[in-house]
Structures are given as structure tokens and as C-alpha cells.
Amino acid sequence: MHTRTGRLLPYTLLLPSIVFLAVLIVIPMAQALLLSFATDSGGFTLENFRRMLADVSFSDAWRNTFLLLLLIVPLQVALALAMALLVNSRFRGHRWFFLIYTIPLAVSDLAAGLLWLAAFTERGYLNSVLQNAGVIGQPVLWLSFDNFAGLVTAIVIAESWRTTAMVLLVLIAGLELIPRDVLETAELFGASRFRRTVHVVLPLLRPSLQSALVIRTIFAFQTFAVVFALAGRNLPVLAGEAYSWYATNQDERLAAAYGVVILGLSIAAIVVYLRLLGPREAEVQR
Amino acid sequence: MNARVLDRTLLYGSAVVLAIWVLIPFYLIAVSAFTPQSNIADYPKPLLPSAVSIATMQLFLESSGIVPAVLNSVIVALLTVVVGLALGVPAAYALARLRFRGREAFRAVVLVTKMFPIAILAIPLAVIFVRLGLYDNLISVALVHAAMALPFVILIVGGAFVASSTDLEEAAETLGSSRWGAFLRVALPPAMPGLAAAAIFAFVISWNEVFAASILTVRTRTLPAQILASLSTSPLALKLVAGFFMVLPAVVFIILIRRYVRAVWGPR
Numbered sequence: 001m002h003t004r005t006g007r008l009l010p011y012t013l014l015l016p017s018i019v020f021l022a023v024l025i026v027i028p029m030a031q032a033l034l035l036s037f038a039t040d041s042g043g044f045t046l047e048n049f050r051r052m053l054a055d056v057s058f059s060d061a062w063r064n065t066f067l068l069l070l071l072i073v074p075l076q077v078a079l080a081l082a083m084a085l086l087v088n089s090r091f092r093g094h095r096w097f098f099l100i101y102t103i104p105l106a107v108s109d110l111a112a113g114l115l116w117l118a119a120f121t122e123r124g125y126l127n128s129v130l131q132n133a134g135v136i137g138q139p140v141l142w143l144s145f146d147n148f149a150g151l152v153t154a155i156v157i158a159e160s161w162r163t164t165a166m167v168l169l170v171l172i173a174g175l176e177l178i179p180r181d182v183l184e185t186a187e188l189f190g191a192s193r194f195r196r197t198v199h200v201v202l203p204l205l206r207p208s209l210q211s212a213l214v215i216r217t218i219f220a221f222q223t224f225a226v227v228f229a230l231a232g233r234n235l236p237v238l239a240g241e242a243y244s245w246y247a248t249n250q251d252e253r254l255a256a257a258y259g260v261v262i263l264g265l266s267i268a269a270i271v272v273y274l275r276l277l278g279p280r281e282a283e284v285q286r
Numbered sequence: 287m288n289a290r291v292l293d294r295t296l297l298y299g300s301a302v303v304l305a306i307w308v309l310i311p312f313y314l315i316a317v318s319a320f321t322p323q324s325n326i327a328d329y330p331k332p333l334l335p336s337a338v339s340i341a342t343m344q345l346f347l348e349s350s351g352i353v354p355a356v357l358n359s360v361i362v363a364l365l366t367v368v369v370g371l372a373l374g375v376p377a378a379y380a381l382a383r384l385r386f387r388g389r390e391a392f393r394a395v396v397l398v399t400k401m402f403p404i405a406i407l408a409i410p411l412a413v414i415f416v417r418l419g420l421y422d423n424l425i426s427v428a429l430v431h432a433a434m435a436l437p438f439v440i441l442i443v444g445g446a447f448v449a450s451s452t453d454l455e456e457a458a459e460t461l462g463s464s465r466w467g468a469f470l471r472v473a474l475p476p477a478m479p480g481l482a483a484a485a486i487f488a489f490v491i492s493w494n495e496v497f498a499a500s501i502l503t504v505r506t507r508t509l510p511a512q513i514l515a516s517l518s519t520s521p522l523a524l525k526l527v528a529g530f531f532m533v534l535p536a537v538v539f540i541i542l543i544r545r546y547v548r549a550v551w552g553p554r
Contacts, residue, residue: 007386009380009384009465010380010384010386010389011386011388012376013376013377013379013380013384014376014377014380014381014392016372016373016376016377017373017374017376017377017436017440018392018395020369020373020432020433020436021395021399021433021436024404024407024411024429024430024433025399025402025404025407025433027414028407028410028411028414029407029410031410031411031413031414032407032409032410034410035409035410035413079304079307082300082304083304086297086300086301086304089297091294091297091298091301094301097301097304097305099541099544100305100308100309101304101305101308102540102544102547103308103309103312103537103540103541104308105540105547106490106494106533106536106537106539106540107494107533107536107537108493108494108495108496108510108532108536109496110494110496110510110513110514110532111494111510111529111532111533111536112311113529114315114513114525114526114528114529114532115311115312115314115315115529115533116311117522117525117526117529118311118314118315118317118318118526118529119311119314121522122329123327123328123329123331124331125314125331125333127329127330128329128330128331128332128333129330129333131329131330132330139329161307161308161311164308166551169547169548169550169551170551172548173548173551193293215401215551218401218403219401221403222403222405222406222497224497225496225497225510225514228514228517229517229525232517232518233518239406239497242406242409243497243500243501246409246412246501247500247501252409252412252413255409256409256410256413259406259407259409259410262403262406263403263406263407266401266402266403266406270398270401270402273401274394274398
């Protein structure tokens, strides 16, 4: 067993993956920095970032990205927490509900935008229901370019709806780490379901809640197709600007500058994530 | 007794409300996709469709670029599956079955790449691919999608290898089987459903991905890239059908592999 090849075996098996990821992550990251910071002749320049900051859409994109993040992340964590606690109470049929709650995991951000388009257009289902109920007299233009609140609401609903499933999986995994006997003891001492949830489950679930928050934050910096589907170009976001500068304006250096901003934000969030996870990893270690 | 009944009612009530919230957009898009052309502009719309037609679906499939885009998407997704499994299965086996120095470090690499915004790297990659003559090529899109899928493949397949017994494999080796033979005959068969689930998950990641696919292609567009590019010009009815068409296979696939989906966003 402990032959030379035996000892080298794990590294031989991992090498292809490591090389592949290095080539597809490290090289393009270096290229992104080169594109955004270097002149054609190879000198250092801040010109691309200056142009990015001067662009009229930049401050809007920056504000909108963080506004969506601040609205979407708490909403989906709350929804996912409700789902996770319900499923984890193991009532009869909980498996079916868990399956239903995880279905949006299959939906891309572009498709989520298109799905909710059916609800939010002028002659869509939301206006139809409101009109039939007598709440509105004429259709509301939810997705009009001058209805900022309407656009934001539609995007927040579509993106929270889609990504709640991912948060749910993180929280369910966390709930399963809580020993059953802890809960049984609390029950034995007469704690109600509500008190057990607030005083026992939630504190123990904190690490999972934290990692769900950070994971979703990282993904929020990449949000763009759901925005394009519902708002077109009327609501700039960082990833959307990166796409537009590359695909529409064919300015790869400015697109790369936006890319560097998104990468920087994501890497900062990943560092926070690893810090949070550090002590917990040790705890769970077998 | 009354408190108990109330408790049950609250529990099931909330569970049902949340289920309706999750399911309602699927219902609305399905109804929209099969609404006859003559009823598309109806307002207020009835929640139950009065007539059903596949005319809009046909129009979507016949509109220029859709059929080739679907084919491109399938090719890219299949390439993603092949590359993802070829790289991921050996790595998953090493992580699940072997003890070695650097194991925890590699685990951390998997964890980080799972979250890393690889799609954004399509911008610098596009510049590199232009130079290499790989731009606007399905292979380049598949390589990026494989990098995105790889950590998930490693996690799902690794889980399958952990679940199957190590003892049997060692016994086979003691009885004179080669390591490779023991792997093929003993370790691999029980892990096959896990491999299938990982393949399906990789397929769905690629089928859904839009940012990198849009940046890396101009003429050989995948379906999401094609739909994104025509968003500002296509009529609403076609956009809704497009949404339905994109979502349907992905949802079926995720339901098929529901047992394995839990591992994907677990604690590690």
C-alpha cells in the first residue's frame, strides 16, 4: 500500500483539477488587472478607472447593486428561515414541501426575470388580480422607466424568490447539525415551540445564517440578467455595466475595470466568509 | 387540545402559503406560454386560462436563431459534463477516500471556487481567447462552465464515494485485485447514481449560465445568450415562452436529482 505511487496517488488525482482551475481563474485574474491598469504599451495607468468613475451610470450602478443587496438578502434569509424551520419540524408531508421549496434552485437569473415578467407587465397577472379585486382602477406601470420603486420591487421579488432555495439548503444543513437531544431537553423542560426556536435553535444556527448571508452577498454582486429581463437598461447594476461595456460599447478595458471592482468586492466577502467559518470548521472536524 | 390544533393549523397554513409563493410564477409562465395569440392582450386576465394553444410556442421555435441556440446550449452543456466529470471524479475520489497532506487545503479551494465569481472572468478570458483564436467558440464557453461546475461535481461525487464502503475496496485489493480494478469493480458501481446526479447538476449550471456565454460568443450563441441579446427587440409573448422553455428542462432535472441537491450548499 505505502509504495511510492501509493503516496503520490492523491496528488496525481487532484493535479488535473488544480491545473484547470489555476488556468481558468488565476490567468484571467491577472489579465483583468493588466487590462484595467495597463496602457497599450504596458505602462501603469488609472485612466480606465477614472473613466469608469466619470461615467454617468457608475454611481447609479453602484447604488442600485447595494440597494438590491440590502433589500434582497434579508428578505430571502427570512423566507428561507421560515421554510427551514417548518421543514425541520418534520410534520407529516414535510418532504413534499421541502422538494417544492427547492425547485427554484433550477431557475437561472434570466429565467427568473422572464417568469416574473408574466406577473408585472401592464396587462400582466398582478394588475389583473388587483383590478378584479377592485384595488386599482387602471393598470399600474410597474416596469416603466420612471417608476424606480416599481422596478426595484419587481427585481427584489424575482431575485428573492429564485435564490431563497439556496439559502434554505445552507440553513437546513445547519439545522441538521443541531443535536436532537438538545431540543428534546428543552421540550422536556416545558419550553414551547416558539421559545425553543428563539432561545435554542436560532443561536445554534448563527454560523449557518452568517455563511448564507455572505454567500448570497457574493452572488448579489453578479446580479444582472434578472435586472435586464425586468428593467432593461433602465436600472444599471455593476455586472450589467461590465456586460454592456464589453458587448455593446466594445470597450474591453472599461469592462475589465468593472470586472476588477466586482472581483474585489467578491474576494473581500470570501475573506469574511472564511474568517467566519474558521472556528466552526474546527468544531465540526471529525 | 385546542392549542395543539391551532399549532397544526399554523404549521400547515404557513407551509402551504410558502409553497404557493414558490409555485405561482411557474403556473403563470406555463399559462402565458400556452395562451392563444388572440388572448395575449386580454385584460384583466383570468387566472384560469379560457383557451390553450401552442401557436406562440411554435412561433418561438421558428424564430431565427432559436433552434441553433438550443443545439449550441446542449453541446456546451454536454462538453461541460464531460470535462467536469473527467476532472472532478478523480479529485472527488482522492478527497473522499485517501488521507494525504494538503487535503484540507484542497477542500478550502473547492469551497472558495464554489463561490468565486468565475463568470466575471469571462471578460479578460474573452481577450485571451481572441488572441488564441478560440473566441466565439463553444469549447471556450464549455471550459468556463466546467470551471463553474467542477466544485459542485467534486462535492456531489465525493459524497457518493464517502457513502460507499472502503472496507470492500481494501478487501478486493487484499485478494489480489489492482487498485484500478478495485476502483472499477468495487468503489465505482455504488457511486454511479452520485456521478449521474453530478452530471445532471453540471448540465443545469451550463444550460442556465448567461454572463460568460454572452461575453464569449457573438454568432454561436447558447440559448440564454440568444434570449438576452434579443430581449430589447422581441415581443413580450416570445419572452414569456422563452422563460418557460429555459425553465422546464432545468426544473425536471433538479427534481430528478433531489436527493443529491442537499449536499450542494451544505456546510462545506
